[in-house]
Amino acid sequence: MxxxxxxxxxxxxxxxxxxxxxxxxxxxxxxxxxxxxxxxxxxxxxxxxxxxxxxxxxxxxxxxxxxxxxxxxxxxxxxxxxxxxxxxxxxxxxxxxxxxxxxxxxxxxxxxxxxxxxxxxxxxxxxxxxxxxxxxxxxxxxxLTESVLASANYPNEVRIAFDGDAVLFSDEAEQVFQAQGLEAFQQHELSKAAQPLPGGPFKPLLAALQRLQQAGNQKMRIRTALVTARSAPAHERAIRTLMDWKIQVDEAMFLGGLPKGEFLREFEPDFFFDDQTRHVAHAAQHVPSGHVSAGIANVA
The missing domain is CATH 3.40.50.1000 (HAD superfamily/HAD-like)
Known part of the structure; x- marks a missing residue:
């Protein structure tokens, strides 16, 4: 044995x-x-x-x-x-x-x-x-223990939603946004669209979930979503980064700063991960949520 x-x-x-x-x-x-x-x-x-x-x-x-x-x-x-x-x-x-x-x-x-x-x-x-x-x-x-509990609508799917910068990706672009504002951020990401972002703290989890999905199970599947405040043209670098990693997400939401909670409520994840306290607090009113205290947004 x-x-x-x-x-x-x-x-x-x-x-x-x-x-x-x-x-x-x-x-x-x-x-x-x-x-x-x-x-x-x-x-x-x-x-x-x-x-x-x-x-x-x-x-x-x-x-x-x-x-x-x-x-x-x-x-x-x-x-x-x-x-x-x-x-x-x-x-x-x-x-x-x-x-x-x-x-x-x-x-x-x-x-x-x-x-x-x-x-x-x-x-x-x-x-x-x-x-x-x-x-x-x-x-x-x-x-966030004050979060609402997960929906029971998808018993045979593990549904997980991730923020992008400082969660799936490094906070490289977020540092530009914090220091120079939205216009500089958009220009930075447009100029580097073909250059993959470094991995963030949750890249290994997303990769592990993909391996679990590929291992196969007739009863269960995994559905993932990228839910980010990015908007066009900064969306392209995020998509190309995932392609470079050979990791797929099922859904991608580029919300351009709109509150994420209502979109997450429609996706109905079993869990959502975000690095920004205001985003995760709003999301917790709609779905189970967790705060990832990584990146420039969490530097005291």
Whole structure:
């Protein structure tokens, strides 16, 4: 029998609050009563937690697994204590989420364990952990726990939407926009239309999703969307960059600065990733959303 391995798997590392709705319990913890939080979680051990913001994404990704081929692994990576971790596992079992692995650090930052987990994605409600993960080179996003839950309209599709600059792509062009304005940005991108953008923090995730799609599964498919504030003529460099990477997206929305929320509501993603706090806060009113604290827009 082969030794257990996470090689060649899409590994999602996720915090307890991103997977389940622990907001009521978290208020006890944030109030400074760590022992009270642990007692509350233990008292509710047999009370399954409600789905959290990233629950739909996780459940659908795990549906790519088949008896003879396990392509996706979900690992809970949490600042919770091990006692509270028991409720996470029980809630997952009740919800039909096959969790085998979890790391619970009782208040200490857990992001260092992303490397031995070979994580493809890290989702957490803790902004500091997400920032540290991004700095270490992992695709990571802070889950906005105030987001609306995902739609149930596409049970056999994993739907994921990405912003472009500072998420899929580097923030090279965004730096021009921030320093010199829209006209300079458009001219910069037009002059470099044939020159692919460097990859951003979420390029590896998009590539992994494409590999998962190509691996094949009769029950499930992945649908991706690029949702960006870019407009013509700056659209061309984004499209050519994806072509150069040999990565396809199913839909592309070049919105020229229009609010993204209503467009995302029509796409109905299981999750949306954006680097700009105002964009992601607006999107969270319509779809499950996460903040990617990368690039010039997040420099204090």
């Amino acid at each position: 082969a030794a257990p391995s996470l090689d060649d798997k899409l590994v999602v590392a996720i915090s307890s609050r991103a997977l389940f709705d622990f907001e009521e319990e978290n208020r006890v913890f944030e109030g400074g009563d760590a022992a009270g939080y642990m007692r509350l979680q233990f008292d509710r051990l047999n009370q399954p937690a409600a789905p959290g913001i990233a629950f739909s994404l996780v459940r659908k990704l795990l549906a790519f697994n088949e008896a003879q081929m396990q392509r996706v692994e979900v690992v809970v990576l949490s600042r919770n204590d091990p006692v509270s971790g028991m409720r996470v596992f029980r809630s997952a079992e009740h919800a039909g989420i096959p969790l085998q692995r979890g790391v619970f650090t009782q208040g200490r930052s857990p992001f260092g364990y992303l490397r031995p987990l070979k994580a493809t994605l890290f989702l957490s409600a803790n902004a500091d952990d997400v920032k540290a993960a991004l700095q270490a080179g992992f695709p990571a996003a802070r889950v």
